[in-house]
Amino acid sequence: MGKKIVVLGVSGSGKSLIGKRLADALGYPFFDGDDYHNSSNIEKMSKGIPLSDQDRFGWLSTLNALLKNHECAVVACSGLKPEYRDMLKKDLDDVSMLYLKGDFDTIWQRHQKRNGHYFKGQDMLKSQFATLIEPSQSEAFSLDISQDADSVFQQALAYIKQ
Template sequence: MIPRHLCLMGVSGAGKSTVGAMLAARLGRPFADADDFHPPANIAKMSAGTPLTDADRIPWLEGIGAYLAGHPGAVVGCSALKRAYRDRLRAACPDLAFLHLTGDPALIAARQASRPGHFMPASLLASQLATLEAPDADEGIIALDIAQPPARIVDAALAALGGS
């Protein structure tokens, strides 16, 4: 049975918004993009090319956790780069399952370069990759290769989750 709450995690440009929205549509659940939960100060900081700190991320993560806890089922796209961030989201929503969108940093950089007007500049990719704590086996996180087309990634996610 597919968990009621899913989080597509990964660095900026990995496809969380695209794949997450497609997955949510297939499951008939709402989709929320974690970018929409950032306060203006975080957006300004990232827009200026300054990486967020853990302290910057705490209220953001709390907002995402509250969103998940307030919905009977939902899909979110959230970087969740550190285990502590994932644990904070799990504390708010214990049935939350994670899908890690991962792949070649050059592909991710190319994707970032193709989204003009996004507040997250491609220059922050290196800091995101440095911050990313690869999920440990005990977290039960499903890794999905982003080199595939989004529809195939959704199919792979559903298969890995035990759905169709």
């Protein structure tokens, strides 16, 4: 039986980068949660309007279905609250969660270097930090993103392979 891995963190924490590298290293399919938002959510975010719980519920259900439909998979998803993470894991018992932990300033600097992403503005990032309830140690393995991406990836891979 394969593993299902969810890489968590606020926008700009490196979920897609680390998730894709993990998927490639493990031979698993990778799914970027951003690709599964509906057009209404994308339109809101591109205007700098934070998503509500209601906006996120259908999206989280879609990501849960992706996990259910694949024996092995890596999914990148913000998973900001315990109830969101519960929705991702609903009816699954083989999900490992990795949390990419970083401070606002580090992540905002990364955001300013991004091109072509619909997630716009400092207020949107502040909204994610305001919504964020960091996962407990029992819920997710936490990785400090102040180190370089290779170190984060190596620690994530070592955790998954244990």
